[in-house]
Amino acid sequence: xxxxxxxxxxxxxxxxxxxxxxxxxxxxxxxxxxxxxxxxxxxxxxxxxxxxxxxxxxxxxxxxxxxxxxxxxxxxxxxxxxxxxxxxxxxxxxxxxxxxxxxxxxxxxxxxxxxxxxxxxxxxxxxxxxxxxxxxxxxxxxxxxxxxxxxxxxxxxxxxxxxxxxxxxxxxxxxxxxxxxxxxxxxxxxxxxxxxxxxxxxxxxxxxxxxxxxxxxxxxxxxxxxxxxxxxxxxxxxxxxxxxxxxxxxxxxxxxxxxxxxxxxxxxxxxxxxxxxxxxxxxxxxxxxxxxxxxxxxxxxxxxxxxxxxxxxxxxxxxxxxxxxxxxxxxxxxxxxxxxxxxxxxxxxxxxxxxxxxxxxxxxxxxxxxxxxxxxxxxxxxxxxxxxxxxxxxxxxxxxxxxxxxxxxxxxxxxxxxxxxxxxxxxxxxxxxxxxxxxxxxxxxxxxxxxxxxxxxxxxxxxxxxxxxxxxxxxxxx
Amino acid sequence: xxxxxxxxxxxxxxxxxxxxxxxxxxxxxxxxxxxxxxxxxxxxxxxxxxxxxxxxxxxxxxxxxxxxxxxxxxxxxxxxxxxxxxxxxxxxxxxxxxxxxxxxxxxxxxxxxxxxxxxxxxxxxxxxxxxxxxxxxxxxxxxxxxxxxxxxxxxxxxxxxxxxxxxxxxxxxxxxxxxxxxxxxxxxxxxxxxxxxxxxxxxxxxxxxxxxxxxxxxxxxxxxxxxxxxxxxxxxxxxxxxxxxxxxxxxxxxxxxxxxxxxxxxxxxxxxxxxxxxxxxxxxxxxxxxxxxxxxxxxxxxxxxxxxxxxxxxxxxxxxxxxxxxxxxxxxxxxxxxxxxxxxxxxxxxxxxxxxxxxxxxxxxxxxxxxxxxxxxxxxxxxxxxxxxxxxxxxxxxxxxxxxxxxxxxxxxxxxxxxxxxxxxxxxxxxxxxxxxxxxxxxxxxxxxxxxxxxxxxxxxxxxxxxxxxxxxxxxxx
Numbered sequence: 001x002x003x004x005x006x007x008x009x010x011x012x013x014x015x016x017x018x019x020x021x022x023x024x025x026x027x028x029x030x031x032x033x034x035x036x037x038x039x040x041x042x043x044x045x046x047x048x049x050x051x052x053x054x055x056x057x058x059x060x061x062x063x064x065x066x067x068x069x070x071x072x073x074x075x076x077x078x079x080x081x082x083x084x085x086x087x088x089x090x091x092x093x094x095x096x097x098x099x100x101x102x103x104x105x106x107x108x109x110x111x112x113x114x115x116x117x118x119x120x121x122x123x124x125x126x127x128x129x130x131x132x133x134x135x136x137x138x139x140x141x142x143x144x145x146x147x148x149x150x151x152x153x154x155x156x157x158x159x160x161x162x163x164x165x166x167x168x169x170x171x172x173x174x175x176x177x178x179x180x181x182x183x184x185x186x187x188x189x190x191x192x193x194x195x196x197x198x199x200x201x202x203x204x205x206x207x208x209x210x211x212x213x214x215x216x217x218x219x220x221x222x223x224x225x226x227x228x229x230x231x232x233x234x235x236x237x238x239x240x241x242x243x244x245x246x247x248x249x250x251x252x253x254x255x256x257x258x259x260x261x262x263x264x265x266x267x268x269x270x271x272x273x274x275x276x277x278x279x280x281x282x283x284x285x286x287x288x289x290x291x292x293x294x295x296x297x298x299x300x301x302x303x304x305x306x307x308x309x310x311x312x313x314x315x316x317x318x319x320x321x322x323x324x325x326x327x328x329x330x331x332x333x334x335x336x337x338x339x340x341x342x343x344x345x346x347x348x349x350x351x352x353x354x355x356x357x358x359x360x361x362x363x364x365x366x367x368x369x370x371x372x373x374x375x376x377x378x379x380x381x382x383x384x385x386x387x388x389x390x391x392x393x394x395x396x397x398x399x400x401x402x403x404x405x406x407x408x409x410x411x412x413x414x415x416x417x418x419x420x421x422x423x424x425x426x427x428x429x430x431x432x433x434x435x436x437x438x439x440x441x442x443x444x445x446x447x448x449x450x451x452x453x454x455x456x457x458x459x460x461x462x463x464x465x466x467x468x469x470x471x472x473x474x475x476x477x478x
Numbered sequence: 479x480x481x482x483x484x485x486x487x488x489x490x491x492x493x494x495x496x497x498x499x500x501x502x503x504x505x506x507x508x509x510x511x512x513x514x515x516x517x518x519x520x521x522x523x524x525x526x527x528x529x530x531x532x533x534x535x536x537x538x539x540x541x542x543x544x545x546x547x548x549x550x551x552x553x554x555x556x557x558x559x560x561x562x563x564x565x566x567x568x569x570x571x572x573x574x575x576x577x578x579x580x581x582x583x584x585x586x587x588x589x590x591x592x593x594x595x596x597x598x599x600x601x602x603x604x605x606x607x608x609x610x611x612x613x614x615x616x617x618x619x620x621x622x623x624x625x626x627x628x629x630x631x632x633x634x635x636x637x638x639x640x641x642x643x644x645x646x647x648x649x650x651x652x653x654x655x656x657x658x659x660x661x662x663x664x665x666x667x668x669x670x671x672x673x674x675x676x677x678x679x680x681x682x683x684x685x686x687x688x689x690x691x692x693x694x695x696x697x698x699x700x701x702x703x704x705x706x707x708x709x710x711x712x713x714x715x716x717x718x719x720x721x722x723x724x725x726x727x728x729x730x731x732x733x734x735x736x737x738x739x740x741x742x743x744x745x746x747x748x749x750x751x752x753x754x755x756x757x758x759x760x761x762x763x764x765x766x767x768x769x770x771x772x773x774x775x776x777x778x779x780x781x782x783x784x785x786x787x788x789x790x791x792x793x794x795x796x797x798x799x800x801x802x803x804x805x806x807x808x809x810x811x812x813x814x815x816x817x818x819x820x821x822x823x824x825x826x827x828x829x830x831x832x833x834x835x836x837x838x839x840x841x842x843x844x845x846x847x848x849x850x851x852x853x854x855x856x857x858x859x860x861x862x863x864x865x866x867x868x869x870x871x872x873x874x875x876x877x878x879x880x881x882x883x884x885x886x887x888x889x890x891x892x893x894x895x896x897x898x899x900x901x902x903x904x905x906x907x908x909x910x911x912x913x914x915x916x917x918x919x920x921x922x923x924x925x926x927x928x929x930x931x932x933x934x935x936x937x938x939x940x941x942x943x944x945x946x947x948x949x950x951x952x953x954x955x956x
Contacts, residue, residue, distance in 0.1 A: 008664040009645060011636055012675030015663060020677075020698040026684065033680070071667045077699065121680060128637035129645060136640070158489055159606035160804050162614070163648065165641030167487060167607060185493060186486040189549045197490030199498075202511070202599060202811040205823050206504065220498040221555065232826055232955070264827055316804040325803035326638050326794040333680035345683050348710055349742055477710070 007062050008071075010125045015072065018118045019082040027085070030337035031120045032360050035111035035127055037104075038353060041139055041324040045455030046103040046445060048142055048438060049110055050173045051134030052418065053100065053428040058126050060424055062091045085118075092422035093119050096415035098363070100428075101176055101438030103445060104135070104414075105460045108363045108377055110329070112415060115422075117336070124331040133166070134173040136327035137319065141177030142442065144314055146450065147296035149303060152311045154196060155182040156291060157319025170319045176435050183313075191431050198261070204231040210238065214245035218257075222250055226259040226289060229274070234262055239274050243281045259287035259311070267292065267309065268302040275308035289313055295323065296452065332356045346473045358473055359466065363414040366392070366406065367444060374444045375406060376459035377414070381466050386411050397462040397470075485540045486549075488603045493550065496596045497560040505563070508815035509598045510838050513589035513605055515582075516831060519617055519802040523933030524581040524923060526620055526916060527588055528651045529612030530896065531578065531906040536604050538902055540569045563596075570900035571597050574893035576841070578906075579654055579916030581923060582613070582892075583938045586841045586855055588807070590893060593900075595814070602809040611644070612651040614805035615797065619655030620920065622792055624928065625774035627781060630789045632674060633660040634769060635797025648797045654913050661791075669909050676739070682709040688716065692723035700728055704737040704767060707752070712740055717752050721759045737765035737789070745770065745787065746780040753786035767791055773801065774930065810834045824951045836951055837944065841892040844870070844884065845922060852922045853887060854937035859944050864889050875940040875948075 021027050040047050064072075064086040072078055072086070093115025104110050111127055113120045145153050155174040161167035171187035181194035188195035199217055207213035210232055218225045227245065229238025239260065246257040260278070262270050267290045278286045290302075291313035299312055316322060335344045335358065344358035360382040366375040376394055378386070386392060388410050396402035418426035429437070448456035462470070499505050518525050542550075542564040550556055550564070571593025582588050589605055591598045623631050633652040639645035649665035659672035666673035677695055685691035688710055696703050705723065707716025717738065724735040738756070740748050745768045756764045768780075769791035777790055794800060813822045813836065822836035838860040844853040854872055856864070864870060866888050874880040896904035907915070926934035940948070 006642060006664070008667055009636070009642055010663050011634075011661040012663050012666075012673045013661065013677055014675075016675055016699065017677055017681050020681070020695060021684070023698050024694050029684070031680075031684065068667070077702075117684060121678070124678070125637050129639060129642065132638055133641050133644070156489075158487070159603050159809075160610055160806070161607060162640035162798065162803065163611050163643030163646075164484060164487055164607065165643045166611070169641050183489040183491065185488050185490050186484070188490075189486055189546070195490045197492075197494055199491055199495055200599070200602070201825050202509075203495050203498070205811045205825060206499070206507070206509070206595060206814065216502050217498060220501050221494065224555075230827075264829060264832065316806070320640065320798075320803040322803055325640065325798040325800055328638070328794070331637075333683045336684065347679055347683060349708075351742060354742065 005061055005063065005065065006058055006126060007064055008068055009129070010122065014122045014124055016077070018122055019078045021118050021121075022082050022085055023079060027116060027118050029117050030115060031117040031333060032335040032342070033113045033120050033124070033331055034109035034334045034357075034361070035131060035329050035331045036107055036109050037327060037329045038106050039328060040106065041136060041321060041327060042143065042452075043455075044139065044143060045449035045451065045458060046105060047135055047327070048138040048177055049098045049102045049104045049131070049135055050100050050138035050176050051130045051169070052097045054134070054169060055097070055111075055127060055130045056418060056424055056426070056428060058130065059091055059095065059123065059419060062089065062123070064089055090422060091119055091123070091419075092116065093123075093419060094417065094421060095419035097418045098414045099416055099437070101434040101441060102414060103374075103441055105377055105458050107357065108379055108460050109361055109415065112334075112361070114360070128329050128331055132327040132329045134169055134176075135329070136321050136325070137170045137173035138177035138438070139327070140321040141174035141179050141318055142438075143296045143452065144294075144299065144312070144318055145178035147299040147303075148312050151309060152180040153178070154311060154313045155179045155184070155318055156313040157315040158184045160316035161319045166319065172431065174318060175431065176438055178435070178439065193431070198226045199228050201228065201231045204228065211241045211244060214241050215249050218245045218249035222253045222255040224258045225250060225255070226261055228261045228263060230262050230264045234265060234270050235273050235277070239277050243277065243283065246283060246286070257283055257286040259289050261289040261291065261313070263291045268305040268307040271308040272306060287311060291315065293317065300452075334358055335360050344469055344473060346470065346477070348477055355474070357462070357466070357470060359469055361466065364411045365414055366409045366411055369408045369410055372444055373446055374458070375409060376461055378461045378463055379466055380463035381469065384463055384465060394459065394461050396459070397467055400467075483539055483541065483543065484536055484604060485542055486546055487607070488600065492600045492602055494555070496600055497556045499596050499599075500560050500563055501557060505594060505596050507595045508593060509595040509811060510813040510820070511591045511598050511602070511809055512587035512812045512835070512839070513609060513807050513809045514585055514587050515805060515807040516584050517806060518584065519614060519799060519805060520621065520930075521933075522617065522621060523927040523929065523936060524583060525613055525805070526616040526655055527576045527580045527582045527609070527613055528578050528616035528654050529608040529647070530575045532612070532647060533575070533589075533605060533608045534896060534902055534904070534906060536608065537569055537573065537601065537897060540567065540601070542567055568900060569597055569601070569897075570594065571601075571897060572895065572899060573897035575896045576892045577894055577915070579912040579919060580892060581852075581919050583855055583936050585835065586857055586938050587839055587893065590812075590839070592838070606807050606809055610805040610807045612647055612654075613807070614799050614803070615648045615651035616655035616916070617805070618799040619652035619657050619796055620916075621774045621930065622772075622777065622790070622796055623656035625777040625781075626790050629787060630658040631656070632789060632791045633657045633662070633796055634791040635793035636662045638794035639797045644797065650909065652796060653909065654916055656913070656917065671909070676704045677706050679706065679709045682706065689719045689722060692719050693727050696723045696727035700731045700733040702736045703728060703733070704739055706739045706741060708740050708742045712743060712748050713751050713755070717755050721755065721761065724761060724764070735761055735764040737767050739767040739769065739791070741769045746783040746785040749786040750784060765789060769793065771795065778930075812836055813838050822947055822951060824948065824955070826955055833952070835940070835944070835948060837947055839944065842889045843892055844887045844889055847886045847888055850922055851924055852936070853884060854939055855892070856939045856941055857944055858941035859947065862941055862943060872937065872939050874937070875945055878945075
């Protein structure tokens, strides 16, 4: 992506609107847009923010080249003034983002863009595409990692990803979400996601016998030898041959086996039997890797049944977030500046849940000072300050009689400025830092929020001034 | 993609196996691999082949640069001979593919690769990733197009795609599957997929009133004016304001309106009411576009209820194939050459459905000469010839007593050679040709195969010589 200009990866209406704003003389009108989402995939209790590093790369590189302009001119829809405008297009907005790895919740801004409406509108498609994709995969990966309950989870899904970037950035996002590594080589090379992989069934088929295939592999990779044992029959042939190959090729060279992999059949049963056979052969340290259409539900289930699996390889159901493959982030106008004043804007809808939160906003996360746990997020008007030394009254924006006054908290602003008038003012942290930060932040959530079934609804509340502003706008439109 | 080298987008085990084959002296052993799939997504009756053009680009460009080799060397796992091998790596395989746009069925090879095992194995990840993704989206798009029953379907999903290529190639595949166009600008620029788009809700919010927003848009785009009418209230505000804008800005300029778009609420009800209001205002030619979480089932349902929709805009449920986001193509060793002889290989499995079809195979499609309809596909050993002038006995490879002798057929080989010893010998057809070919080929399928619920299982049979070979191998392994 570093070398590709993705400026033209945009919904065409961003271009028609841009030309329209120019023709209407609105090009310098300052607008505020928020990206937020309405529902956590898989009915989970939280999502994980990811993709900010790639969004930054995109925003740094927006520009229309001659070819782009020729292409647009060929549509015979746009005025020449607009073509000139695009030639000298330079992104000049302010942008705020929730840092990657942060748990995020419905209806709070995770990206805010402020600037000339043409620019702030134009980036919509790529803001959404970038953050929606990686947040989807980081969130799904974390569910699977939590189900594995301390065991390692590897991302294995490139071949079933939805396109090349689906594989490449999917592996990055899965690592943020807690996977220990990937099978996708380019994601290691580009981002340092630890890569792993040993053999396919075809390796075993290429030799005269399974034993010969295993022995050849053990000779080639005595250090870190993991053998795939299900090409013919796991318990009758695969495991016995693996044990023999370990004994004949590894031990004499002074190496211990790393593992075996089971890729079909009943993982719970086969892993228990294989474990017993390996232990009896003196290979208690040989790990068992399981793959084959796994997800958080199957992993949880087979662990309850006592499966002896040390590492889970998870493919298609992770890399596509199969059970819910869409992260529904939206990008909505929240305010415009008129004569230097910020005028909030609201979008109504027949569906109450689709009414937007107006104005230029801040997002605050409240943590309990004693437990360190996250209590609630509160949206405020951007200019509000929350004083940690005073009690703060939380109230439910929908059921306003539900109130609770809290003390002994610390607060953190979630939105960090990443662009200032078009200049990047934020350095993306190292990927390992993001992954560790993600783990720590998830630790601040109560177990009730992390449950798979009917998780507790984490509070995303509104300050009194913001609520009043929204109520006023709703009143106006009635 | 033209400019990016995706050689390193590969599962790491392809690399470990390659180094292993070299160390075992197997690098020149010739192997045959088949890509096939086992199940049509959404329990449909057929899938659509797509992605061959991008696969060709990848295969033409495989090469390891200095940086790749440095990266691999840093793993301390590979021998220097292998590093040298990679430096001069040149893809030299023969490749066959089913042309894009062709209806394809489970268990038949859609790609066959023949060549030195290192190379033929190495391309596995990208063969699968490329064909799985585009075939998934083409297949889903075609379901939605069939549900729309002659009305136009637009692909609208870039913002919810799984990564950039998910959007770009997804739009290409959706067009092959029958969509009339896309909102994704770059897919028009790169592939000529017709691009369309008008305005977002934010356009309406940027003006003092909905009417002013509509009038401004109508002034800017008098030719091809489609207005989004659901920002405030479709029937009380949106449609009346649209009618007024059409009257005040278009008619005086000599233009007719193109359409209105409804993006929320009950599409069946709103479209009928909007149609009535537009007709009463004399805009019988103004089309109604509907969007908002549509798929084939919702479209079929609201059409049954008499929805007056002319164009469907379909987003996330198409671009991710939401109801089933994985196309499960696999890549399996089918044969090796030993002393110039082709020795078939089979992969067994505890799951009977996962046993592979061995040998170097051809796929033949039988068409009835009178109706033009497809009767069955038959896999044969590659050297077999089917004589259209002789009766041919079809039999079910699983229930071999189910037999049927057919006459009056013509046959077509489905696999076309696309690479000959590493040289591309196939020119990808124009995208519009592929889309039209797809439409024609789907017309050769009986309606029973095209049904959404419980479609008829199209026959994919085996010739007697191939069946005998497979039965023999199974016998050998018992």
